[in-house]
């Protein structure tokens with residue numbers, strides 16, 4: 001009789017877990033398409049070099065946890081331990097980036113890490129993630145976070161996850177992370193004998209990683225030099241935080257204890273943690289990675305994304321709703337409304353992001369967020385996405401009391417000035433969507 005058990009750390013997934021997993025995937029697909037992300041299906045197997053280069057050779061993932069092997073042709077391959085490197089590779093390989101606008105993708109699938117198996121932790125686990133490539137504006141970070149928040153709301157987790165945001169700075173400005181890295185390296189050299197073996201090796205190549213070490217990090221962070229970012233990074237993440245607040249999303253910022261273990265993050269990093277899931281309670285996390293595409297041989301391309309762990313999210317859903325009643329899914333694609341901005345005033349940007357959020361709560365598929373682009377470029381994007389309506393919010397009209405905007409019917413080309421507060425109802429009536437699908 002052959003062995004009937006799966007390999008250690010792997011498992012068969014059957015109902016009801018398989019059904020719940022499928023329902024959660026469907027909810028994610030529905031929410032993410034509402035926010036204008038389209039699905040990319042990535043290969044499970046990649047050249048090991050892809051992850052060494054992007055995830056970082058001094059990361060725990062690559063150093064200890066990656067499943068590596070040689071194929072019959074002697075190539076060094078790896079089972080993907082995370083999704084982002086594959087997305088970036090596909091972005092560079094395919095014509096995705098020649099479309100002109102930003103590329104917004106999501107993926108759903110298994111990842112593989114040779115961690116010590118323990119309860120609720122498997123060597124094959126599922127992640128759902130999104131990546132926005134080509135939009136440098138803080139609104140892109142905010143949109144990614146709001147999409148994740150909306151998924152939690154759709155699963156009935158309002159009030160059960162808390163958001164933390166931090167600024168990790170950049171590598172391009174000498175006064176930013178490079179200066180911090182030098183200061184930290186000097187500090188760690190003074191404490192070299194107290195570090196674990198992995199950290200001793202990391203001090204010179206990647207001192208930031210030491211702060212992330214489960215053993216050494218907590219002990220050293222209190223006394224270690226404090227990070228102060230360059231002004232541009234601070235302004236970026238401050239604006240992310242302000243727009244999140246404008247959209248009713250309370251969060252801790254800055255949270256210096258949030259460092260996240262991957263080399264490629266720049267500026268914004270964030271994490272959602274579920275309450276009552278124990279010490280390793282992070283359900284989802286991500287951030288901006290403006291340097292990664294270039295590091296992998298592509299053109300300078302700003303990017304932001306996140307990933308969530310499906311198994312951990314299901315635990316959080318079960319804790320709030322043991323019968324899994326809310327785990328019901330619907331499907332949807334396409335774009336109802338595109339919100340464009342003409343101007344740079346903070347209240348205008350806030351009105352635009354809030355309007356998009358209001359509409360999405362009524363299942364109106366709202367997009368936009370290219371606020372730093374010219375109006376012409378934004379209208380081109382609205383056309384490319386085949387939006388049914390376009391809302392244009394300008395600084396002058398937004399400052400009126402009450403504030404107004406332009407509403408353009410993209411089918412007829414007719415355009416008129418309307419109150420911003422009346423836009424959602426007008427569009428909901430035209431699309432017959434009157435009931436909110438989720439609260440804030």
Ligand SMILES: [Zn+2]
Pocket residue numbers: 169170171173176177229230231232233234
């Ligand atoms: Zn910086």
Ligand SMILES: [Zn+2]
Pocket residue numbers: 195196197198199200210213214215216217
């Ligand atoms: Zn260590």
